[in-house]
Amino acid sequence: MTSRPLPAPDALSAPFFEGLAKGRLLIQTCRTCGAHQLGSERCLRCRSEDLDWTTAExxxxxxxxxxxxxxxxxxxxxxxxxxxxxxxxxxxxxxxxxxxxxxxxxxxxxxxxxxxxxxxxxxxxxxxxxxxxxx
Amino acid sequence: MLNAAIVGLGMEGLTRAPTASARTLAARAVLAAAADAGLQPQEIDGLLVCRSGGASEAELGLNLQRAAVLPNLKLLQVSYAEGASSIANIQLAAMAVTHGLATAVACVFADAPLANGASSREAFGQRKAAEGLDSLRYTAGLFGGAGIFALAASRYIARYGATPEQFGAVAIAARAWARMNPSAVFREPLTLETYLASRWIAEPLRLYDCATPVNGAIAVIVTTAERAADLARPAVHILGMGQGHPGAPDQAGFEREIGGGGAAAGATAFAMARIGVDDVDLCQFYDAFTYITLNTLEAYGFCEPGEAGGFVADGRIAPGGALPVNTGGGHLSGFYLQGMTPVSEAVIQLRGDGGERQCPKTDIALVTNEGGRFDHHACLVLSPHMGRR
The missing domain is CATH 2.40.50.840 (OB fold (Dihydrolipoamide Acetyltransferase, E2P))
Structure with missing residues (x-):
């Protein structure tokens, strides 16, 4: 039996997958405007690159x-x-x-x-x- | 102003049986298109290549020049805009011949996903590598284009209440056209009963909601209107063209499953061609899934958002209907050669070569390409008549 496809973290998503391994669902939060997102190196709302990882509910x-x-x-x-x-x-x-x-x-x-x-x-x-x- | 026409068409393969490689098929299609136009291979001075998202440069790329033995190229590149690539290449060819960068440009797509014994799902299930958050697709078991467009269709159905019978009307119209196309793969009658009883691929998409993959290649030759007048076959003039790339993220406030780039592409192309949606006599859409046809009808304003299901329900896009759509059977019943399937059928119709399926009025054709999850869209407005210059 072939094994399941596995997550393939890249640089941008590595913290997300590391979070899952620790039991936390992490999303990106913009330090400039406070918007939440996933999957972009830049804030989708204000285009800031200053993003943090925070825990989503x-x-x-x-x-x-x-x-x-x-x-x-x-x-x-x-x-x-x-x-x-x-x-x-x-x-x-x-x-x-x-x-x-x-x-x-x-x-x-x-x-x-x-x-x-x-x-x-x-x-x-x-x-x-x-x-x-x-x- | 654009000064460009499609003057040659070459189609190779179009079969689910094993064939030569994509590159060999592409070379044959380019040479066939040149011969169809009445041009010698050495007169082809531009070559624009596109390949399937899962294929490699080694399989089909710049190496096509040598495979087709084209020594005199002034323009050569591989383009990639997912499913919009074929029309994007024809747009570039049209600008190149208008401005003299090249004089006779071959645009080709080829793919040979079906190896000996391989099924469509084996060929397309995990054809594209997925990295990062995108890899969650495969960990969750969302495979193939069918998985992605099933998600999109679910959103559309939840928002607008479209019915299985309306999706079925798209598949049945495509099959009714395919029955009159000797090149179509599936030509047996398809009834609503058979459609509704067909197995689920990815709910809400059934078997007949999905494209028919083949091995094959299609090429066209683009040159100027003046030169076209001296060549072997009737010219198909490019009156307008456009693209739309909304770049919608998977994020609250955006709607990536409904909409897409068609509206923007249509606004550009219709203004360039100086036409309105009511001037369109026939459409050739990128219909890899039935839902894409519904989406495209709405994007171009043939009907209001959410009304495409009702629009198609009474046979309006089927043979004898007011708006012929995908008159060769499209991807659904004809053959899935991505962006080139609709282009080839438009050329056939506008030359009057449609035989039993020939549409009575073909002054203006709209041809569309769709890529990604409604992320990349390109279109052409074509006519057997020269535009107003």
């Missing part, structure tokens, strides 16, 4: 979601169908991850979720989302 809302029914990768052969969601964290950034604990026929977009940090392989961590009650 992990709560958010599903922006888009799919149920994957096709085995594109042998490591997922035993998992289809499985759900994947693009979640808009309450702080602003959108984050991609697996979605568990949802029924096959339920509407997913707009659902409230929380982030769980899952160990997907030994010492490899990725965000996974679980539905929660509306606030």
């Amino acid at each position: 992990g709560r958010g809302r599903i922006h888009a979601a799919t149920i994957m029914h096709t085995v594109f990768h042998p490591a997922f052969a035993g998992e289809v169908p499985y759900a994947v969601a693009l979640v808009e964290l309450d702080e602003g950034p959108r984050l991609l991850g697996g979605l568990r604990g949802v029924a096959a026929d339920e509407a997913l977009v707009g659902r409230r979720v929380r982030t769980v940090i899952a160990e997907i392989a030994p010492n490899a961590y990725a965000p996974v989302f679980e539905p929660v009650q509306e606030d």
Whole structure:
């Protein structure tokens, strides 16, 4: 059985993945204007390069979601169908991850979720989302 | 003012069976396009190459010059704007011939993703490497273009309430056109019942919502309108062109799943061509997934945002409909050669070579390319008639 695809940190995302390994969901926070984001070396709002990493609460809302029914990768052969969601964290950034604990026929977009940090392989961590009650 | 026309078309492969390499197919397509135009290979003095996002420079790149034996190039480059690359290259060719940088420019795309026995999902599931936060795609199991566009379609459906029947209407129209195209891969009838019963690939996308990958190559030759008049085949004039790259981040306040660069590209191209959306007789869209056709109709203003599902539901884009779209079957039922699939079908229609599927009115064609997650868009406005100069 082929092993699962693993996170491939680059310079920009290394603190994010190091954070996951320590059980923390880190996002970028602009020291100049306070905006939150992910995935850019520059503030998306004020273009400052002075960014910090801060802990996000992990709560958010599903922006888009799919149920994957096709085995594109042998490591997922035993998992289809499985759900994947693009979640808009309450702080602003959108984050991609697996979605568990949802029924096959339920509407997913707009659902409230929380982030769980899952160990997907030994010492490899990725965000996974679980539905929660509306606030 | 633009002074440019497409005068040659070469198509090679277009098959799911194993073929020669992408580079060999590309060389054949370039030479076929030159011959179609009535040009000798040594008269080709520009070569603009694009390849699939997963392919390497060694597979298809600047080495195409030697593979096609083109000794007299004054313009040569590989361009990359994801799915928008093919039209981006034709735009560059049009500017080059207008201003004299070169006089006869070949633009080519080739890909050979289907090796012996390989399925589409094996070929495209993880074709592009993903690094950094983007690698979360593969750790989460979001593979292929299907995964990405399923996410986008889910957003559109949640926002506007588009129905499976409306997505199906796009697939069924494409198949109805493909049935009249000898080059299309899938030519059996497709009913709504069959569409709805087809297996999920990535919900909400079914099998028939997704493109048909092939091995193949398509090339066109671009030259000036004056020279075009002396060549072998009817000229297809480039009246307008545009691009749009919104650069939307995955961030609250932005909408990367709906919208994209089509509106900006259309505004530029329509102004250049001095036309409005009502002047468009037929469309050839980059329709790797049914949802892209709905998105593109809205982006160009054929209908209001959220109304494309209703727009296509009554056969409006199918054979006999008021707005023919993807008249060769597009990527869905024809063949997926990225940005060159819609370009080739526009050239065929505007030359009057459409045979059984020939559209009655072809004065203005809109041709679009889409790349990334609605990140990169390019278009052409084409006509058998010269523009007003």
